Structure formats: C-alpha cells, structure tokens
Amino acid sequence: MKYDPQAIETKWQRIWAENGDFHTDHTSDKEKYYVLEMFPYPSGNIHMGHVRNYSIGDVVARFKRMQGCNVMHPMGWDAFGLPAENAAIKNNIHPAKWTYANIDNMRAQLKRLGYSYDWRRELATCDREYYRWEQLFILKFYEKGLLYRKQQPQNWCPTCNTVLANEQVEDGKCWRCDSIVEQKDLAQWFLKITDYAEELLADLDKLKGGWPDRVISMQENWIGKSVGAEITFDIENSDDSITVFTTRPDTVFGVTFMSLAPEHPLVEKLIADKPQAEEVHAFVERIRNMDRIERTSDTLEKEGVFTGAYCINPLNGAKVPVYVANFVLASYGTGAVMAVPAHDQRDFEFARKYNLPMQVVIQPEGQSLDTASMEEAFTANGVMVNSGQFDGTPNEEGKALVADWLQDNNRGKRTTNYRLRDWNISRQRYWGSPIPMVYCDTCGIVPEKEENLPIVLPLEVQTHPDGRSPLGDTPDFYECTCPKCGQKARRETDTMDTFVESSWYYARYTDARQDNAPFTPDALSYWAPVDQYIGGVEHAILHLLYSRFFTKALRDCGFLNFDEPFKNLLTQGMVLMDGAKMSKSKGNVVDPTEMIARYGADTVRLFCLFAAPPERDFDWSDTGIEGANRFVKRIWRLVEEQMDVLSAVAPCSSTAAHCTSEEAKGIRNKEHTAAKKAGEDIRQRFQFNTAIAAVMELVNDLYLAKDKLREDENGRIVLSSAVSTVLALMAPMTPHLCEELWQAIGHDTRLAFAPWPTYNEEAMVKDVVTVVVQVNGKVRARLEVPADADQEAVKTLALNDENVAKHVEDLTVRKVIVIPGKLVNVVAN
Numbered sequence: 001m002k003y004d005p006q007a008i009e010t011k012w013q014r015i016w017a018e019n020g021d022f023h024t025d026h027t028s029d030k031e032k033y034y035v036l037e038m039f040p041y042p043s044g045n046i047h048m049g050h051v052r053n054y055s056i057g058d059v060v061a062r063f064k065r066m067q068g069c070n071v072m073h074p075m076g077w078d079a080f081g082l083p084a085e086n087a088a089i090k091n092n093i094h095p096a097k098w099t100y101a102n103i104d105n106m107r108a109q110l111k112r113l114g115y116s117y118d119w120r121r122e123l124a125t126c127d128r129e130y131y132r133w134e135q136l137f138i139l140k141f142y143e144k145g146l147l148y149r150k151q152q153p154q155n156w157c158p159t160c161n162t163v164l165a166n167e168q169v170e171d172g173k174c175w176r177c178d179s180i181v182e183q184k185d186l187a188q189w190f191l192k193i194t195d196y197a198e199e200l201l202a203d204l205d206k207l208k209g210g211w212p213d214r215v216i217s218m219q220e221n222w223i224g225k226s227v228g229a230e231i232t233f234d235i236e237n238s239d240d241s242i243t244v245f246t247t248r249p250d251t252v253f254g255v256t257f258m259s260l261a262p263e264h265p266l267v268e269k270l271i272a273d274k275p276q277a278e279e280v281h282a283f284v285e286r287i288r289n290m291d292r293i294e295r296t297s298d299t300l301e302k303e304g305v306f307t308g309a310y311c312i313n314p315l316n317g318a319k320v321p322v323y324v325a326n327f328v329l330a331s332y333g334t335g336a337v338m339a340v341p342a343h344d345q346r347d348f349e350f351a352r353k354y355n356l357p358m359q360v361v362i363q364p365e366g367q368s369l370d371t372a373s374m375e376e377a378f379t380a381n382g383v384m385v386n387s388g389q390f391d392g393t394p395n396e397e398g399k400a401l402v403a404d405w406l407q408d409n410n411r412g413k414r415t416t417n418y419r420l421r422d423w424n425i426s427r428q429r430y431w432g433s434p435i436p437m438v439y440c441d442t443c444g445i446v447p448e449k450e451e452n453l454p455i456v457l458p459l460e461v462q463t464h465p466d467g468r469s470p471l472g473d474t475p476d477f478y479e480c481t482c483p484k485c486g487q488k489a490r491r492e493t494d495t496m497d498t499f500v501e502s503s504w505y506y507a508r509y510t511d512a513r514q515d516n517a518p519f520t521p522d523a524l525s526y527w528a529p530v531d532q533y534i535g536g537v538e539h540a541i542l543h544l545l546y547s548r549f550f551t552k553a554l555r556d557c558g559f560l561n562f563d564e565p566f567k568n569l570l571t572q573g574m575v576l577m578d579g580a581k582m583s584k585s586k587g588n589v590v591d592p593t594e595m596i597a598r599y600g601a602d603t604v605r606l607f608c609l610f611a612a613p614p615e616r617d618f619d620w621s622d623t624g625i626e627g628a629n630r631f632v633k634r635i636w637r638l639v640e641e642q643m644d645v646l647s648a649v650a651p652c653s654s655t656a657a658h659c660t661s662e663e664a665k666g667i668r669n670k671e672h673t674a675a676k677k678a679g680e681d682i683r684q685r686f687q688f689n690t691a692i693a694a695v696m697e698l699v700n701d702l703y704l705a706k707d708k709l710r711e712d713e714n715g716r717i718v719l720s721s722a723v724s725t726v727l728a729l730m731a732p733m734t735p736h737l738c739e740e741l742w743q744a745i746g747h748d749t750r751l752a753f754a755p756w757p758t759y760n761e762e763a764m765v766k767d768v769v770t771v772v773v774q775v776n777g778k779v780r781a782r783l784e785v786p787a788d789a790d791q792e793a794v795k796t797l798a799l800n801d802e803n804v805a806k807h808v809e810d811l812t813v814r815k816v817i818v819i820p821g822k823l824v825n826v827v828a829n
Contacts, residue, residue, distance in 0.1 A: 001643070001744065003636040005600025009736040013114055021752060022073065022116040026510070026526035030070035034527050035061045036506055036566075038535030038543070041078040041498075042102035042124075043087070046109045048575040048582060048620065049536075051592050052608040056572055056686070057534045058115045059609065062732035063682050065116075066756040072527055074509040075110065075117040077103050079126035081498030082160055082176050085431035089463050095431040096459050099126055109593060113601045114735055116752070121512040125501035130508065131433035132454030133518035134500060137550075138436055139447050140557040146192045149437075149445060153263055153288065153330070154424065156184035161467040162428045163188060165497065166421055168542065172294050183288045188426040189435055189494065193549045197223055197418040200548055203563060210568040212615070218540040224419025229403040231338065231412040233258060233311040236319065240266060242311050245333035245417050249406065250398035252315050253387040254340040254361035256351065258322045259304065262287045263330035267307065270322060274308035280324055287326045295327055302327055302350040314411040315402075316388060325350065333417050341377065342369070348377040361386050362395050423546065425497045430461065430469040432495025440482035440489040449483045455491070469493060502543055503550035506530050506565055518559070525561065533566035540571070570686055573617035575608070582620070590620050602734035603629040609688040609733055632737055634699060635730065639723060639741045642706060645716045648746035651675070651725035651757035658714040663705040665767065667698075671722040672763040674698040678729045679756060688733065695729050698722065720745070728757050773798045773824045775807045783824075791818040798824040 016022060026032075037057040040050055061073040079099050088098035103124060110117070123130055141147040155164040159179040163186060168175045193200075201223045204216050228247035235241055242258060260267060262284040271277040283305045287295070294300060304325035311320050327346055328337050341351035342358040351358055358371040362382040369378055384393045390401060406412030426435070434455040436448040448455060458477045461470040471477050471493040482489040504518075511523040529551075535543075544566075551565045574581055577588035595604045607628035612618035639646065652675055659665040678691035702722055709715035724745070731738040731751050742751040766787045771794060773781040781801045785794055795816050798804055804826065811828040818824050 001636075001640045003633055003737075005602060005632075005736070006597075008740045009112070009114060009601050012736045012739050013111060016114075016116070016752070017111075017119075021750065022071075023118050023120055024070055024072050026523045028070035030068060032072070032526060033061075033064040033069040033532075034072045034530045035064065035532045036074065036509070036530045036534070038533070038539065039076045039078050039502070039505065040106065041081065041083050042099050042106055043083065044102040044105060046106055046592055048590050048592060048608070050110075051113065051604060052575055052614075053534060053536070053572055054110065054113070054115055055605045055608050056570065056614050056688070057532075058605075058735075059682065059688055059732040060532055060534070060686070061116050062735060062752060063756065065753060066728070066731070067683075068755065071116075072121075072509070073115075073117055074121040074123075074512070075115070075119070076121075076123040076505060076509070076512075077106075077125065078498065078502050078505075079103065079124040080131075080432045080495075080501055082162070082427075082429065082431075085429060085463070086160070086176070086467065088431075089465060089467060094459070095463065096126070099124075099431075112596060113592075113605065116735075121509050123505065123508055123512050125433075125498070125505065126431075126457075128454045128456055129515070130505075131457075131501065133508070134433055134496070134504070135436040135448075135453050135455060136450060136518070137504070137554065137557070137559070138496075138500075139450060139453075140559075141191065141553060142437075142447050144553075144557060146195065146553055147189060148192065149187055149189050151185060151187040153183045154186045154188060156182045156186075158182060159467075160429070161469075163424060163426060165424050165499075165542075172290075183290075186426075188424050189437070189492075190422040190424055191549070191553075193423045193546075194418060194420055196549050196552050197225070197420050198416075199552060200420075200545070201225055203548070206564060207569075211566075212537070212569065212571055215537060215540045215544065215569060215571060219545055222420065222541050222545065226417045226419075228399075228415065228417065229406055229412050230334070230415045231406060232314060233320065233338070234314070235266075235270070235322075236310040236312060238269075238309075240269060242266065242322070242336050243334045244336045244338045245415065246338055248340065248343070248399070249402040249412075250384060250387075250390075250395040251340040251343045251361050252313070252338065252402060253384075253390075254342050254359045255313050255318070255320055255338045256341060256357045256359055257339045257347075258311050258320050259325035259328045259337040259339050259347075259350070260307075260322060261328040261330040261335040262324050262326070264324075264328075264335045267324060270307040270309040276306055276308040280305050280307055283324060287324075290326065295329060300327055302346060302353060304350060304354065314406070314409075321356075323350075323354075331421055332419065342371055342374065343377050343379055345377045345379065348374075359386060423497075423549070425500055426494040427497055428469055428494055429467065430457075430463055430471055430495065432498060433457070433501065434471075434477075435492045435494055435496055437492045438480060438482060438489045439492070440485060440487060442487055443482055443484045443489075446482055446484045446489070452483070457495070469495070471495075499542060499546050500550075503546045504554065506533075506547070507554075507560065528560070529562050529564060530566045532568045532570065534570045534572065536574070537571035544569070570614060572614045573612065576617050576619045579619060595625065599625060599629045600632070600736075602737045603632050606632060606692070606734055610692045611689070613689060614686050631696060631699075632734060634703075635726060635734075635737065636741070638699060638702060638706070638726075639744065642710070642719060642723065643744065645710050645719065646723055646745050647716070647720045648748070649717060649720045649724060651728045651754075652721060652759055652763075653724070654718040654721035656763070658717045660712065660714045661708060663708040664715050664718040667701060667705050667709065667718055667722050668763050669766060670698050670701045671725050672759040672761075674729060675725055675757040675759040676764065679759070682732070691729070692733060695726055698726060702726070725757050727751065728754060769821045771798070771822065771824055773801060773804055773826065775804060775826045776828060777825075778807075780804050780807050787821065791820065794818050794820070794824060798826065 065071045085095045088095040157174040159177045229249040233242045271280045304323040307322045309322045339347040341347040342360045360369045363385045364382040384390045384398045438446045478491045480491045510527040511519040554560045607625040674694040677694035681687040681691040709719040727738040769787045771783045808828045813828045815827040
C-alpha cells in the first residue's frame with residue numbers, strides 16, 4: 001500500500017458525491033444539528049483563512065454525524081456587492097461573468113478539500129431566485145414602517161462612488177478601499193434597526209455562554225444604551241429652543257455654554273444677521289466632512305466657534321452662550337450637548353481652550369473644588385452644590401430628583417438614548433439587488449406589487465470604470481408604470497447593501513430549492529435556528545448585528561417564529577505569515593491549492609486544526625505543515641505494517657480479558673483515555689489541537705507496543721481495536737485517509753457514519769502509576785507503584801529508594817508530602 005493522497009482523496013470525494021452521503025432533509029427522527037460557516041464572497045480563489053474556517057466547521061459537522069445527529073452543513077456565495085463589482089471592473093469583465101466564473105472555481109477548490117457539504121442547498125445571493133424573496137421582505141418591512149426614505153448627511157466613499165453605513169467606516173476610511181470618507185447630503189433608504197435597539201440589547205443575555213464574551217461586549221457598546229433626561233433650553237429673544245439629552249441631569253446647574261453639532265438645523269437661524277455668520281459657515285463646512293467616529297474620539301482636539309446666540313438654563317435662568325463644536329454629532333441624541341466643563345472632560349478641554357467659565361456643582365466628600373486650580377474635570381460621585389433646592393443631595397439621588405422637576409415643570413422628560421443608528425441600505429452601485437420601490441409624479445413613493453417580483457437586475461449593461469452605476473442610464477430598467485395609478489413612473493436605481501443578503505441566508509438554506517416561498521414552515525421550524533455558527537470576529541458588529549435585527553423583523557412580519565438566528569458562535573483567529581495577516585499586497589500569501597498538490601487535503605486540514613486553538617491566530621510555517629504530513633504518513637505506515645494481523649473490530653471494543661500482557665493493558669488504557677479526551681475537547685471546547693495531541697500519544701504508544709501485541713490473538717484484538725479508534729477519532733480531521741484505511745482493514749460501513757468511540761471509565765484505571773520523587777525540589781527518582789497504594793506505603797517506597805536514600809543521607813527528613821498518583825516531595829536539611 002502506497003500513500004497517494006491525490007488518488008485517495010479524489011476517490012473518496014467521488015464516492016461521497018455519487019452516494020449523496022452528506023445530503024440531508026428535515027424528516028429524520030434523529031436529533032437535528034445545523035452547523036454553518038460564514039459564506040465567502042466569490043473572489044476567485046480560496047485562501048488559508050477560508051481553509052481554517054471551513055475545516056473547523058467540517059470537523060464539527062462530521063463529529064456530530066458520528067454522534068448520531070441529522071446534520072445540515074450547507075455552503076453558498078455572498079455574491080453581490082462592492083468587492084465583486086470592483087474586481088470585475090478592474091479586470092474589464094462584467095460582474096456577473098466574473099462572479100459565476102469565480103464561484104465555479106471556488107466550488108471546485110472547496111470540494112477538493114473534502115468538506116461534507118450538502119451541495120444541493122447551494123445558493124448564490126446574486127441569483128434572482130434568491131433576491132426575489134429579499135425584495136418581498138423589503139416590501140413587508142415598508143408596510144410595517146420599518147423601511148423609510150430620508151435625506152441627511154451620509155458617509156460617502158469617493159473611490160467606490162457609494163454611501164457607507166456607519167459600521168462600514170473604519171478610522172475615517174472606507175472598509176473596502178481605505179479612501180477617506182466624506183460627508184454628503186443624500187436621500188437614502190433606511191431600515192429602522194433602532195426600533196429593535198432595546199430587544200437587541202436585552203436578548204444578548206440569551207446568547208451568553210453560547211457566544212464569545214468579546215462579541216457580546218462589542219454589540220453592547222455599539223448599541224450604546226444611555227439612560228437620562230431630555231432638557232429644553234429656550235433661545236434668547238426667539239420662539240425656538242434647544243433640546244439636549246444628558247445622562248447627568250444632576251449637573252444641569254453647572255452648564256456654562258451650549259455645544260451644537262455643525263449639522264444642527266438651528267445653526268443657520270442662530271447666526272442669521274450676526275457678525276459671526278461667515279466664521280461659523282467656514283467652520284461648519286470644514287467639520288462636516290470629518291469622520292463621525294473620529295469626531296467623538298477622546299484624542300480629538302476640541303474645536304468650536306461662537307454663534308453669537310444665547311440660550312437660557314431652565315433651572316437657574318442663567319444666560320448660556322451657544323457654540324458650534326466639532327465633537328458633537330447631529331446623529332447622536334439631539335445634536336446638542338449642554339456643556340458642564342467642571343464635570344465633563346471634553347467640555348473641560350473646550351472651556352480651557354476658549355477661556356469659558358466653569359461652575360462646580362458636584363463636590364467630593366470632605367473636599368472643596370476650586371475651578372481655578374482644577375487640572376481635569378471631576379467626574380466621580382459626590383454631593384450637589386450650587387444647585388439651588390438640590391444642594392446637599394447625593395448626586396446619584398439628584399439625577400432622579402432633577403428629572404422629576406423637569407417633567408413636573410414641562411422643561412424636559414426622562415428618556416433613553418442609543419448610539420445605534422438606523423441602517424442605510426441604499427448603495428449607488430450596480431451589482432446588488434434592486435430596491436423594489438417606484439417614484440410616481442402623482443402618487444409619490446410607491447412599493448412595487450408582490451406579483452411583479454423579482455425586479456430583475458439587468459445583465460445587458462456596461463459598467464463604468466469609476467464604479468458609477470449604469471442603472472440610471474438604462475431606460476429599459478428604470479422606466480416603468482406606477483403600481484398604484486398605472487401612469488408613467490421611474491424605478492429606484494439604488495441597489496441594496498450586500499449585508500441585507502447575508503442577514504437571512506441561513507434561513508434560505510433550510511429549503512434552498514423552494515420556488516414558491518423563501519422557505520417552508522416545516523423545514524424552517526425543524527432546522528432553525530443555527531446550532532453552531534463559525535466565522536471571523538471582524539463581523540461582530542456588521543453582519544452579526546444585522547442578522548439579529550433581520551431575524552426579529554422577519555419574525556414580526558410573520559416569516560419566522562424564533563428570536564435569534566445563531567444559538568452558538570465560534571470566532572476563529574486569522575492565519576498569519578511572519579506575524580502579519582496574509583495579503584497579496586504584502587506578498588506573504590500561501591496558496592491552498594499548491595499545498596494540497598504537495599501534501600494532500602488531509603495534511604492541510606490537519607495543520608490548520610493543530611496549529612492553535614480555533615479562537616487564536618496562528619503563524620503559518622513550513623515546518624508545521626511538514627510535521628502534520630509526517631503524522632498523516634505515520635498513521636498510514638502503522639496500519640500498512642500491521643495489515644496482516646488487523647481485523648475489522650469496532651473502536652474501543654477490546655475487553656479486559658484480551659489484556660493478557662502489560663503492553664495490552666497499557667494500550668487499552670491509552671485508547672480509552674484518548675477517546676475520552678478527544679471527544680470532550682471537540683464537543684465541549686472545540687479544542688481540536690489537544691484532541692489531535694491525544695491521538696498522537698496513542699499512535700506513539702502503538703508503535704512501541706505493536707510487535708508485542710502481534711504475538712497472540714488477544715494482543716491482535718487489542719491492536720485492532722486501538723487502530724480502529726485512531727481512525728475514528730481522526731476521521732473528522734483527516735477524513736480521506738481514515739476512510740481509506742478503515743475500508744482496507746475490512747470494515748463494511750462508511751466511517752463518516754460510524755458511531756463515535758465510546759470509552760469505558762474502568763479501562764482508564766491503571767494498575768500501576770509512575771510517581772516522581774523529589775528531594776528538596778530536585779527529581780531524584782521515578783517509582784512504579786500500585787495505583788491503589790495508600791500514602792504511607794508510597795512514602796515508605798520513596799524513602800527506601802536507593803537514590804533517594806543517598807540524597808538524604810546525613811540529613812534530617814523534616815517533611816514528606818505525598819500527592820497521590822503523581823509526586824512525593826521530601827524536605828530535609
């Protein structure tokens with residue numbers, strides 16, 4: 001038998017495909033298990049990050065099948081969006097042709113890795129059969145008031161020629177091309193994710209224990225719940241007023257100026273006919289193009305300009321100057337901030353810069369703050385001072401008392417605010433799902449009729465080199481009739497954000513070939529929600545938050561009957577090269593296809609699983625994959641060399657009666673120990689590296705004991721059982737190798753569906769254990785002692801050991817510490 005990974009792997013991939021071994025349906029009486037990895041966008045080639053992600057998912061899927069579950073493990077393509085369109089334009093090819101060619105190539109690559117996907121469920125989000133249902137959801141959201149159109153400043157990428165959601169701006173740059181993001185006033189379509197802010201936050205409690213704490217914390221921070229009060233400040237000599245949101249109503253007596261966002265609608269009114277108008281206009285123009293996240297960072301230099309207007313503090317009647325400031329956002333709260341420089345660090349820095357007054361209104365216990373000597377704002381708790389009728393009140397109690405006063409006097413109200421903003425789904429690009437809305441001169445905005453879906457994206461168009469959408473230049477697409485009055489109308493030419501497609505694909509997989517509905521209730525109720533979801537932590541805010549919102553919105557529209565899409569989440573680390581993320585631009589990419597050609601898919605899978613725990617990054621190394629290849633070959637040689645004596649017995653099937661030698665006892669013990677360790681590490685912790693290490697130990701022991709075990713029939717049964725266990729434990733990681741050897745031994749069942757080995761606790765009990773003996777912390781002996789020996793007997797054996805006795809000679813033994821089954825520590829001087 002020669003180990004030929006190319007021949008063996010393609011053979012078993014063909015067998016699995018021809019027999020439909022991984023096809024599944026929702027009529028089984030087995031326990032269901034739905035494992036899903038985040039699907040890739042079709043870039044043309046898989047990379048090592050894909051291999052790691054999908055290898056992890058495949059181990060879980062194969063393990064759960066061996067545990068007797070009815071497993072659904074699908075794959076598809078996140079095929080719409082900027083990456084595919086930009087790449088197609090760069091290569092002077094139509095996005096559809098580019099995308100489908102890449103899908104064909106990547107599908108072949110994934111199949112070559114032997115992943116146990118049910119390929120009948122494959123989907124591509126750019127297929128009209130997929131996005132027609134997405135358009136239906138959008139119409140239902142519109143009916144329910146969850147979709148609306150609004151003009152306001154948007155994040156604009158000048159290179160990609162499209163708007164970006166807040167979550168798609170990273171450090172002031174486009175998440176895809178790194179261009180500096182500008183602010184642009186546009187009318188856009190929004191989904192009201194803010195309607196679900198409280199539920200999205202509260203339901204994170206349901207995910208604790210199943211999702212990484214880090215992801216939960218990131219979502220909590222992004223939703224950003226703040227409980228406080230809204231306060232109304234009248235503008236001097238005007239009927240207008242400024243409303244602010246604050247979490248610190250206890251500090252309202254300390255307001256010494258007001259800060260407005262440059263985009264605040266009152267700015268123009270406040271500066272009308274004032275000498276400051278020109279200066280304010282210049283400041284607003286400069287600041288509005290800054291990145292919104294940068295404007296709220298702690299490191300931002302605080303800047304502002306006086307409007308010439310004043311407002312009145314409703315609690316003490318103080319006249320407060322109104323400034324426009326760069327650190328205030330129109331999209332957060334009310335776009336206005338009451339400035340309390342003595343007790344807020346941003347306001348403190350601003351006041352120091354512009355020589356504005358400060359007023360202490362919270363005094364620490366036993367101290368007296370002086371604003372002239374303060375080096376920073378006092379933000380801790382204390383007692384209210386300079387606060388009228390609230391003087392002497394602990395400030396935490398004062399928050400509620402001030403809020404009550406505001407409500408009672410119609411000057412404000414208790415309220416809750418969120419950092420989360422509504423989701424802008426409009427994209428001014430071609431390669432996306434059309435938004436099914438129509439503009440009629442008579443009827444206004446009109447939703448398309450359901451029977452007219454899908455609104456098909458035309459493929460007979462020419463994309464523009466600068467990324468501008470050709471849909472606005474395509475009358476055959478945008479010219480239509482109004483669904484309401486039948487008159488001539490114009491179709492929306494914006495397309496949907498690609499994250500809309502990825503927000504519900506998990507549900508479509510449950511019945512992906514269904515033509516009459518997005519999914520059927522029986523299939524959906526059987527499979528959903530996903531039992532185990534796997535993907536990168538970089539999607540913690542974007543994709544994962546959007547999917548959670550979409551699930552809740554679809555539930556409320558009657559499509560789903562559950563609250564959360566993913567019960568459990570595993571976020572895997574990246575594959576690095578020399579400590580840096582692999583990228584073509586850095587020239588540090590390892591090609592999976594080349595590695596498969598050199599070593600075989602099993603070796604590539606094994607290395608990605610063994611190199612590090614799944615949640616951690618790992619550095620690619622040639623020595624690492626060569627080591628994985630040596631272990632694969634070692635398993636092959638072990639079976640090849642013992643083929644003449646091996647029999648097709650089940651894993652962990654030898655008994656104590658077969659253990660007629662010390663070698664047999666040791667191998668049976670190690671076999672059951674490995675089965676327990678590997679099963680627990682995969683099932684409970686997804687620690688594939690330690691599961692593999694346990695099998696490596698068993699293989700090492702088998703090499704040492706094989707010659708002795710061959711000598712008699714009982715030994716050969718123990719050897720056969722242990723070899724079967726090795727193959728069963730490694731089957732999820734290196735499935736081709738293990739199927740081939742399993743069959744070669746004579747098993748007539750498919751290993752992919754064989755039961756996971758069942759260990760016996762009694763088999764793991766050792767007759768003899770090795771105890772290390774230390775004298776004053778230094779190892780002086782290793783003793784083989786009966787496993788059931790009491791502490792006094794172990795102590796006696798240790799002190800009587802020749803080498804131990806030599807090292808305590810002429811010393812007085814002060815203490816002997818016995819750790820049963822492990823260690824004896826002798827203290828002497």
